[in-house]
Amino acid sequence: IYQEDSLIYSIFLEKDFSALPERLNSVSSKKKKALIVTDDQVAKLFLEDLKNTIQESFSAISVCILPAGEEYKDLEHIQKIYQAALDMELERKDMMIALGGGVVGDMTGFASASYLRGIDFIQIPTTLLAQVDSSIGGKTGVDFYHYKNLIGAFHMPKLVYSSMHCLLSLPKVQYASGMGEIIKHALIHNEKYLPYLLEHKEALQERNPEILLETIYQSNRIKKYFVEKDPYEHGDRKFLNFGHSLGHAIEKVADFSYSHGQCVAFGSLMALSLCKNIAKEDILKVQELMEDMGLETRCKALKYEDIFEALSKDKKQKNQHLQFVLLHHLCSPYIEEDISKERIEAVLKQYMRSE
Numbered sequence: 001i002y003q004e005d006s007l008i009y010s011i012f013l014e015k016d017f018s019a020l021p022e023r024l025n026s027v028s029s030k031k032k033k034a035l036i037v038t039d040d041q042v043a044k045l046f047l048e049d050l051k052n053t054i055q056e057s058f059s060a061i062s063v064c065i066l067p068a069g070e071e072y073k074d075l076e077h078i079q080k081i082y083q084a085a086l087d088m089e090l091e092r093k094d095m096m097i098a099l100g101g102g103v104v105g106d107m108t109g110f111a112s113a114s115y116l117r118g119i120d121f122i123q124i125p126t127t128l129l130a131q132v133d134s135s136i137g138g139k140t141g142v143d144f145y146h147y148k149n150l151i152g153a154f155h156m157p158k159l160v161y162s163s164m165h166c167l168l169s170l171p172k173v174q175y176a177s178g179m180g181e182i183i184k185h186a187l188i189h190n191e192k193y194l195p196y197l198l199e200h201k202e203a204l205q206e207r208n209p210e211i212l213l214e215t216i217y218q219s220n221r222i223k224k225y226f227v228e229k230d231p232y233e234h235g236d237r238k239f240l241n242f243g244h245s246l247g248h249a250i251e252k253v254a255d256f257s258y259s260h261g262q263c264v265a266f267g268s269l270m271a272l273s274l275c276k277n278i279a280k281e282d283i284l285k286v287q288e289l290m291e292d293m294g295l296e297t298r299c300k301a302l303k304y305e306d307i308f309e310a311l312s313k314d315k316k317q318k319n320q321h322l323q324f325v326l327l328h329h330l331c332s333p334y335i336e337e338d339i340s341k342e343r344i345e346a347v348l349k350q351y352m353r354s355e
């Protein structure tokens, strides 16, 4: 079990919920109330256990259960959280607890950033994607019309508690989605990480808790490294968006039929192919690892024009030039300001099935 103390907050990786009361000590008390926010899928699996475990850590606990799914990540459902907070008379000193995947984490984070101009919240991420990525770094928010994460705030959780036992019930697609972000981490930082993943791929396929714990630890370190360097994404934090330009475009054009991490995997392969100095063998190695982790490496046929339209609408793209995170070599990211449409078309052709 690792304990990671940073200037911002603590991240705990544990095997189940039993260490929670102790970990909560520094942020909870009998004087505080807590509102647990979760979704209807996660509630069935972990809500009772969580409530029982932390009962003694707060003066009162209420629950707000949202419908599961990205389509409910909107302001309407943020209002449900405010309503639940109001119903239990949640005050400035109290806190919210996000129990769930990235959707619940982003929404609870945003609700707690705005309720009473900001109250504390903690993250108990239950998907691999949320444990390795979305629960760390303080980005919170909701979608608005068809714009993903358009409305949001930076709001750091007081602590993050990831439990390995949550990952056992995760559907294959969701597990693979987290692997998409993990492989991305290994491409942008820490040269030892990709070999580690390759070496332990069987254990990762079997969801071996010890290897998962080490993997999540390494991924958290990488995310933390970039977030601490640049919390508000003016510079180096952008490197975490490797694979995300084309990834987001595909996610949108495919109408969210692929998971986020799956789109990041497509985008990462395409970005790797846009890099000048990455060897073919390295790309093949990454592709094989993705396949072993349950990720597809050929995207369904989508219209190139739609992808370009989505790319130019991406809120991360400045003016007309298409900005991409690329690699000088493995684990050495930089921002490429101007990539021609022709080069992008070439990689789309390479990784997209033709009808």
Ligand code: NAD
Residues within 6 Å of the ligand: 039, 040, 041, 042, 045, 068, 069, 070, 073, 100, 101, 102, 103, 104, 106, 126, 127, 129, 130, 133, 134, 135, 136, 137, 138, 139, 140, 148, 149, 166, 167, 168, 169, 170, 171, 174, 177, 260
């Ligand atoms: P999700 O929260 O929708 O969870 C996926 C599904 O798995 C849901 O149906 C959920 O009910 C279910 N689930 C959750 N935990 C489970 C478990 N342990 N066992 C079985 N089922 C479980 O999706 P996600 O992939 O976790 O998160 C995606 C969201 O994260 C997106 O909205 C994305 O924008 C956001 N995100 C945010 C950041 C950030 O920095 N804030 C980074 C990456 C992604």
Ligand code: ZN
Residues within 6 Å of the ligand: 133, 181, 244, 260, 264
């Ligand atoms: Zn992502």
